[in-house]
Amino acid sequence: MTLDIGWIHVATSPTKIQRICDVRHLSQSVPQKQTLRNCESERLTIGRCHTVWETVASNVKDVRRGFTKARILTGTYMVQALKSKYSMGKQSATCRLCNTEDEDLYHMMFKCAALQSARNPSLGKFIQVVTSHLGTDGWIRLSKDDKMKLLVDCQLLVNSGYLPDDPGLIHRLETKSRYLCYNLHCKRIVLLNNSYIKMKCV
Numbered sequence: 001m002t003l004d005i006g007w008i009h010v011a012t013s014p015t016k017i018q019r020i021c022d023v024r025h026l027s028q029s030v031p032q033k034q035t036l037r038n039c040e041s042e043r044l045t046i047g048r049c050h051t052v053w054e055t056v057a058s059n060v061k062d063v064r065r066g067f068t069k070a071r072i073l074t075g076t077y078m079v080q081a082l083k084s085k086y087s088m089g090k091q092s093a094t095c096r097l098c099n100t101e102d103e104d105l106y107h108m109m110f111k112c113a114a115l116q117s118a119r120n121p122s123l124g125k126f127i128q129v130v131t132s133h134l135g136t137d138g139w140i141r142l143s144k145d146d147k148m149k150l151l152v153d154c155q156l157l158v159n160s161g162y163l164p165d166d167p168g169l170i171h172r173l174e175t176k177s178r179y180l181c182y183n184l185h186c187k188r189i190v191l192l193n194n195s196y197i198k199m200k201c202v
């Protein structure tokens with residue numbers, strides 16, 4: 001197979017090119033990847049921005065927030081549980097900030113007491129947007145998995161009928177979620193750096 005890219009002619013295997021160009025293949029492979037379980041795949045199309053990037057404002061700080069959110073969306077944000085998995089258990093999965101349980105994304109987003117001061121204001125604003133559509137009971141009734149989906153990629157809950165397909169609502173949820181994720185990330189980094197400095201000083 002020969003690809004004509006301007007003046008460059010590239011000979012390559014048809015299988016590889018077909019796989020890259022086959023959006024259906026891309027969409028079908030996402031649900032099979034554990035790290036992408038909170039990423040909505042039905043609307044994945046080449047040439048279309050994911051909501052994470054569609055809603056980012058054109059300033060440096062918001063782009064930073066977008067990068068943190070994108071790492072969380074793609075399952076590449078390095079919490080202790082992931083470090084433990086990749087090190088085959090050589091590193092502990094226990095949260096280094098509170099030492100009470102394994103640090104997975106749910107622990108970081110909703111539970112870790114050490115991140116409470118960074119979490120409360122941003123999570124409150126996020127929940128406010130959710131409850132304006134679902135009511136307080138609706139938020140309370142959501143399972144742990146659904147809360148994570150809502151926070152990481154709210155389009156998943158639109159697909160499952162929990163939320164209306166309202167672009168304004170999706171934009172507001174994504175923006176509040178991006179702020180929450182970034183605030184927690186910054187606080188976490190500061191606390192981890194402080195504990196590392198203390199360890200070196202002992």
Ligand SMILES: [Zn+2]
Pocket residue numbers: 095096097098099100101103107111112113114
């Ligand atoms: Zn913790």
